[in-house]
Amino acid sequence: MSVARTARERVRAELLREITEIARRRLATDGAAGLSLRAIAREMGMVSSAIHRYFPTRDDLFTALIIDGYHALGEAVERADADVPRTDHAGRWLAIATAVREWALAHPHEYALLYGSPVPGYRAPAATIAPAIRSVAVFGRIISEAYAAGALDTSDSCVPPPVDFGADAARVREAIMPGVPDDVVAGALTAWPGLFGAISFELFGQFENTIVERDARFRHSMACLGRLVGLR
Amino acid sequence: MSVARTARERVRAELLREITEIARRRLATDGAAGLSLRAIAREMGMVSSAIHRYFPTRDDLFTALIIDGYHALGEAVERADADVPRTDHAGRWLAIATAVREWALAHPHEYALLYGSPVPGYRAPAATIAPAIRSVAVFGRIISEAYAAGALDTSDSCVPPPVDFGADAARVREAIMPGVPDDVVAGALTAWPGLFGAISFELFGQFENTIVERDARFRHSMACLGRLVGLR
DNA sequence: TGTACATCAGTGAACGCGCGTTCACTGATGTAC
DNA sequence: TGTACATCAGTGAACGCGCGTTCACTGATGTAC
Numbered sequence: 001m002s003v004a005r006t007a008r009e010r011v012r013a014e015l016l017r018e019i020t021e022i023a024r025r026r027l028a029t030d031g032a033a034g035l036s037l038r039a040i041a042r043e044m045g046m047v048s049s050a051i052h053r054y055f056p057t058r059d060d061l062f063t064a065l066i067i068d069g070y071h072a073l074g075e076a077v078e079r080a081d082a083d084v085p086r087t088d089h090a091g092r093w094l095a096i097a098t099a100v101r102e103w104a105l106a107h108p109h110e111y112a113l114l115y116g117s118p119v120p121g122y123r124a125p126a127a128t129i130a131p132a133i134r135s136v137a138v139f140g141r142i143i144s145e146a147y148a149a150g151a152l153d154t155s156d157s158c159v160p161p162p163v164d165f166g167a168d169a170a171r172v173r174e175a176i177m178p179g180v181p182d183d184v185v186a187g188a189l190t191a192w193p194g195l196f197g198a199i200s201f202e203l204f205g206q207f208e209n210t211i212v213e214r215d216a217r218f219r220h221s222m223a224c225l226g227r228l229v230g231l232r
Numbered sequence: 233m234s235v236a237r238t239a240r241e242r243v244r245a246e247l248l249r250e251i252t253e254i255a256r257r258r259l260a261t262d263g264a265a266g267l268s269l270r271a272i273a274r275e276m277g278m279v280s281s282a283i284h285r286y287f288p289t290r291d292d293l294f295t296a297l298i299i300d301g302y303h304a305l306g307e308a309v310e311r312a313d314a315d316v317p318r319t320d321h322a323g324r325w326l327a328i329a330t331a332v333r334e335w336a337l338a339h340p341h342e343y344a345l346l347y348g349s350p351v352p353g354y355r356a357p358a359a360t361i362a363p364a365i366r367s368v369a370v371f372g373r374i375i376s377e378a379y380a381a382g383a384l385d386t387s388d389s390c391v392p393p394p395v396d397f398g399a400d401a402a403r404v405r406e407a408i409m410p411g412v413p414d415d416v417v418a419g420a421l422t423a424w425p426g427l428f429g430a431i432s433f434e435l436f437g438q439f440e441n442t443i444v445e446r447d448a449r450f451r452h453s454m455a456c457l458g459r460l461v462g463l464r
Numbered sequence: 465t466g467t468a469c470a471t472c473a474g475t476g477a478a479c480g481c482g483c484g485t486t487c488a489c490t491g492a493t494g495t496a497c
Numbered sequence: 498t499g500t501a502c503a504t505c506a507g508t509g510a511a512c513g514c515g516c517g518t519t520c521a522c523t524g525a526t527g528t529a530c
Contacts, residue, residue, distance in 0.1 A: 007526080008525095008527070011473090032265075033265035036517085038516060039516090046475095046515085047474065047475055049517095049518075049519080052518070057517085112350075114346075115438070116436070117263070117344035121263075158456045159456065162448040162449075162451065165445055165448050167445070181502090189428070189453065190426065193426070193429040193453070194422065194429050194430075196429045197425035200421070200427075200432060201425040201428065203354075206347070211404075211421070213399070216394040217421060219394065220391065220422070221418075221422040224419060225460075228456050240492095242508090244505095247506095268483065269484065269485090270484075271482090278507075280484085281486080281509080282483070282505080282506070285486090285505080290485095385508050
């Protein structure tokens, strides 16, 4: 019964884990587009067709990797946020930004899979949407709480948002930033992509031969972007 | 003599052009990693080996595409800058940012080649460095001229840069931003990657199902990032 | 506890593709006298 | 202007690889009575 059934199921779960682990490692050498089911099967000592028992299709493996990646990043962000006093909103922002960067530096190819160029021929299914939101939801919570606490200094931070931005702002507010007015939402939608711009530039080589003190530069950039939303 | 010699050379130049044109088109369906010399040769009605007369190696084709891409983007940015009165520094910033975005939207796969995930196994040779600077050099010029004209309002724009940032700032100043003090260089190094973060988010699907008014949002973001350097 | 049956994992062969690069070669174009 | 030679473009065959996916199959594991 359930013990015996678990025996088979446990092996299956373990193999699923091992496949994605090898796949993650192979991303580094082959890239997402070059990821090969056959190569993974070979590395596992399996015959090439056996892998389809676990991932019927190459795209299914991608989907699993993407979902895992978003969750891993989201978890790192949640942990980083939890380590900072709730009322230190600027500190929380810096902490989660740093967590994203550190995760990206530690897992550059997974980061590229999530935030780099899309894989040609692959369309992410709906199942990837919810995990994708996990990290940005933490950011939204920080902004919400800071605003509710009256801790945002928006005196000079940004120009007023355009009038036709209301519907988009409402969507964002509803999803991850309850109670926050349009202009703050707009600022947040500059700061958050700004974080990923900074990381992508660093990771994809745009700072090569120019920027050496990358930690310092990053912290400073994040402080600037934080001020833009009123975090100081 | 030179007329006859040009006959052959003109055919060669034309074929080189045609090959890169097909390659650019194929980027859309195959992605950079999937770009195939054989497929290009096929499309040109050539035998597959003939293409090596033009690009000895697949990597040589990549290099050509990257250099062409940086130049095309750089030219678009230069043209956009030229259309705005020299003293309207904030307007020039918005114009070049918009030019980058429009070029990216019109050539998403070339943009991905330049600013997306690196192609596995390909290392960009030194010949790509100079063209890569062309667009950011225009940005640097705008900042330099604005600063020299006393047009930057840095009163509240950003926190002071970290002390160990001096050497990096000096390198940037020397290369593209003559005469500009460290704190403004630091701000510029937040705004510029911020621009690419905004574009990559839009292009790589992070705004899907959320942001509809993308032009408005982009303009607003750029205004915020501009203020961060003191452009207003 | 033992037996009959159903489920599932992994095998091995095959289908039908694709790729980059090399090499000896033919024939056209260009050059020098 | 004409001839001899050198350069170059394109051919076709080959080398040695790779891939995703399907399918009939064996044999082990799990389930129900």
